[in-house]
Amino acid sequence: MKRSNAAKFAAVAAAGVLALTACDNAADDNGAGGNGGGDGEAASELKVGLAYDVGGRGDRSFNDSAYRGLEQAAEELGVETQDFEPADGEAESAKEERLATMAEEGYDLVIAVGFAYDAAVQSVAPEYPEVDFAIVDSEIEEIDNVTSLVFAEEQASFLAGAAAALTTEEDHVGFVGGVETPLIRKFEAGFVAGVEHVNEDINVEIDYLSQPPDFSGFNDPAQGREAAQAQHDRGADVIYHAAGASGNGILQSAVENEFTFIGVDSDQYENAEDEQKPYVLTSAIKQVDVSVFELISAAVDGNVEGGIQRFDLSEGGVDYTTSNEEAIEPIQEELDELKQQIIDGDIEVPTQP
Incomplete structure (x- = not known):
């Protein structure tokens, strides 16, 4: 990965004042x-x-x-x-x-x-x-x-969408975004594109937990759980989220309802409790x-x-995870082929829905 660039680091500090x-x-x-x-x-x-x-x-x-x-x-x-x-x-x-x-x-x-x-x-x-x-x-x-x-983010989300499409048994998947901003819509765009690349007939549920300037959707596990429950009730059996801490509620719903969860940003299989791990298919990570x-x-x-x-x-800045080897192994070859096609420019992933 390329080393990042910033200007010259000179003098700053940290203290416990002014809402710090x-x-x-x-x-x-x-x-x-x-x-x-x-x-x-x-x-x-x-x-x-x-x-x-x-x-x-x-x-x-x-x-x-x-x-x-x-x-x-x-x-x-x-x-x-x-x-x-x-x-x-x-x-x-x-x-x-x-x-x-x-x-x-x-x-x-x-x-x-x-x-x-x-x-x-x-x-x-x-x-x-x-x-x-x-x-x-x-x-x-x-x-x-x-x-x-x-x-x-859209590239990793494309692979998350492909993983969802390759594993759904109901041809019905879901996306939960924390707050409907241009950044989170990149996740949505990539996910939907990945699903449709595999099978354009799959139904995709889309829900956002809050609208700007309300950013509570990134820190409301209870609302995340409710949104995931509603999507599952409508038929979704694989749900991907870009909702920050609210994703913890979505994972809880996955365990309670026995549907498949796809995490985001960090490897959420590694971070999950033991009883949650079997429900985590993969995570769309960014480093x-x-x-x-x-x-x-x-x-x-x-x-x-x-x-x-x-x-x-x-350059490995984004990717999908393979920590849940048993779950990901049957589709890993296909995901890696799609990954290489994106890298080669054969697949152009949209950044807007």
Whole structure:
């Protein structure tokens, strides 16, 4: 995978003020926050702050993937790290205050996880030109000290759709999106395209849990469970989600109703409870952890640049998982063929439904 580029990481910090709810990881056996140094042979002087998206750490999905990259940097590079949780239903001003406070407090790199930070990064970053900012899942151009880490979610979702189509017994599958935004509609577009590529006669259910500016759909497992139950009641026997922590409720419904679950962003088979694992077919992952770690590595080396960094199937930035070997093995050859066709350009995956 390409090393990400951002501008020069200069002085920023992390503190517990202005709606900064820092994750207390000091007692965490594998925590990255607050204690820096880790197992790195030589501790770096670089300080990194990371602000989570809606749902925070523990979502078993998007935020947890970012945390793994931060944790790896603390352990292997010896950087000082701290991560910060959002408040439920917080105002845009809270995001700006969170980022600005990190910059004021002396952290060298501020990473905002999720497109919800787009306006905040665009507002704050120009005010701190000696601080480097990064944002995951949003494209920000023409601000020299901002790196955008973006992914071809539609490509991994295409493979999720193909997997759903190859395993459904009812010719009826479902997609649950957390919030109906352009980003999540990329997941929908790829999934539907993958289903239709295998069998255009399969019925696809589409539901979103909330509409902007309400982002609660990413952190409402109960609503996710209800949406999945409704789709199952209508006949869906395979359901894919792009709903953050709400996906935990969808997985719960899969266990209760014995339908097949396809996860997102992280390998949700590996993160599932033992009784849940048999229901997880695969996950459409994006390597947020790798991109975060490589960004921090580049900062330590002093060779990062601002701009947009894209990660797709060709470089392993997105993919599907094979952890549930028994479930995925019968269709893996077909999925790998489709994957190669996308890489070769023989299949063009849409980014809009």
